[in-house]
Amino acid sequence: MEDILKVEHVTKRFANHTALDDVSLTVPRGSVYGLLGPNGAGKSTLIRIINRITAPDSGKVWLNGRELAPEDVYRIGYLPEERGLYKQMKVGEQAIYFAQLKGLSRREATVRLRQWFQKFGIEYWWDKKVSELSKGMAQKVQFIVTVLHEPELLIFDEPFSGFDPINANLLKEEILGLRDKGATVIFSTHNMASVEEICDHITLINKSHNILSGSLEAIRHEHGTGIFEVEFRGDREALRRQLDARYTVLADSEEAEAGRNTLKIHLEHHEAIHALVAELNDTVEIRSFREIIPSMNDIFIKAVAGQL
């Protein structure tokens, strides 16, 4: 997959601390890229550098294989964590203004805005002042403003914070929809559930360093525990005795007693899966077989605690 964005050895120091220390990452085109990390890790600074709001002390940022240039703001849509609109300005006029700042003509902006407003069923907001809207309503307007110029790279800083569950879900669907249309989405979050749901690549930033980077698949695989769970129909104790000879079968946990007919087996090597499955298949009727994969949350906490 071709890469849309490359961040190379970026360092940014402020008066009292280093926000980013030699951070590099690569964002594949068409991916949903999660930028994870605890508060104050440097995510927002990195996002500001990509948006050219602030410049790195050293290091470079490449977009589409070229060094980031002023015109690139037209190719980027940015929804910052600190969201805001002009309170006294009317919704429609304000949206047009922001679109014009992103290089759209007044006419083009109006046409596209009408479509979006129709899609969200909010046409009647057009002549309202922003101060008359609720917070959630204003967030919707802000989202439309962010994506209106159809940028190839979308950056959302903590997009789900401040959204109610219904709007958060709407936002999630829109993000995936934009990805399907070919946009690349970067978003920063510390909400791991949303990462597992929509990200395919991630970078974990902690204390201004990139401590973990890659596709979600690979990372989870890499941090796999080697423990497999099989659910089956048949004699549990017989199977346990049979497997004990060649495999490490884990002691029963509470859930086994709860009526589920399962066993957990630890494998030293992944290659042993085939043999195990074959043996299980001969003995019992397999209902499910899966690797126990750590949640992103576990990986996140472990990584941050320096236990990797």
Next chain:
Amino acid sequence: MGKSKIGLIARREFNERVRKKSFIITTILTPLLMVGAMVLMAWLMTRENDRDKEILVIDRSGIIAPQLTDEGTLRYRIADRTLDEMRQEAPAGAYGILIIGEDIMTDPRAASLYTYESSTVDIEKAVADQIRRIVEDRKLKSYDIENLDEILAAIDSPIALQTKTITETGETQDSSSILSMASAYLFGLLIYMFVFMYGTMVMQGVIEEKSNKVLEVMVSSVRPFELMMGKILGIASVALTQLLIWVAFITIVGGAAVNYFAGDLMQAAGAMNAGAAMPMDMDPDTMDQAVMLSRLTDVRYMLTLVGGFTVYFIGGYLLYAAMFAAVGSAVDNEKDTQNLQLPITIPLLLAFFVMFNAMKDPNGPLAFWFSLIPFTSPVIMMARLPYGVPWWEVGVSVALLYLTFIGMVWLAGKIYRVGIFMYGKKPSFSELFKWMKYKY
């Protein structure tokens, strides 16, 4: 970011502000209030002057009292009580007591005026003049000159001093110091007020954007410098629009009023502008007014003033607006601005006070230097311009002003782009200086 977006930003600032009800109301109401205040002041002044002032006279010489004549609002009356009685209890309606000593003919200090309220120079002068004239007349008569009365009548010649200013090109021009002073005051004050008013508007705008959290979105599309300049220029155009409306209003209403009340004077003034001599039969007061009108309707003179005002207002506003923008960017709310505003308010206030000196002594050293210093030159030069200022001084002053403006915008821009992302602390001056050095 390709094409500069300053124009787009300025247009938004302009549209948002001129559509506000408050803008429309102040634009209409201010000239009305000003006219109202002027009418009220004129009315109060005539009322005060019309009030009769009764002076009770105790004349121990017996010479002066019979010859005192009422003059203007001054009324003389022979006192019917003693000084001590009148000291105890002021007679109703009395302004003061005039006591003439027995030896008034030989002792110039033998007359005293006691007043129940503090007297004015005009009154003292009027009273002293009358006594002097009576004493002089009496002394003259003692020489037994024949036909004295006719001689005195023949030599009485009131002088109406006609003042002219010699211009650089050697031409002479009728000058009216009252008009010059009024224009100096008006234009100096206007610049001071406008710079303050619209500068504060810039600061409030920046604070509002900051507290609305709209800046981060903006700055991902435009450079902070463009944002700052867009705001400054947008508000400048609001100010100029308002000014234009007021100038149009004053020209129309003032022109109509002058034509209505003083059509004859207008003709005289027009004739004077056309180079004709002053009509001889005019009395001095009317002549003064005619000279004033001739200046007011002198296109070149007015163009100098209005042009100067525009150049100095724009320069002064831009200089101070940049400073106001930097202060606004550094704070979270208006309450925190007081401290940081000091470097703005002190030179402005200083200019305001020096202005009064410059009006009295437009070519003195204080006025000269303060009209060159960019932080005070807009106000001070406007106070000097009505009196006429050498072109090179204006040139140097304008050049300095605009150069300083460019430097200030550059510095303010550096503070601004750091300040707009600083939340939650009240910065000190030393911090602002540090921000200037940040690399972005």
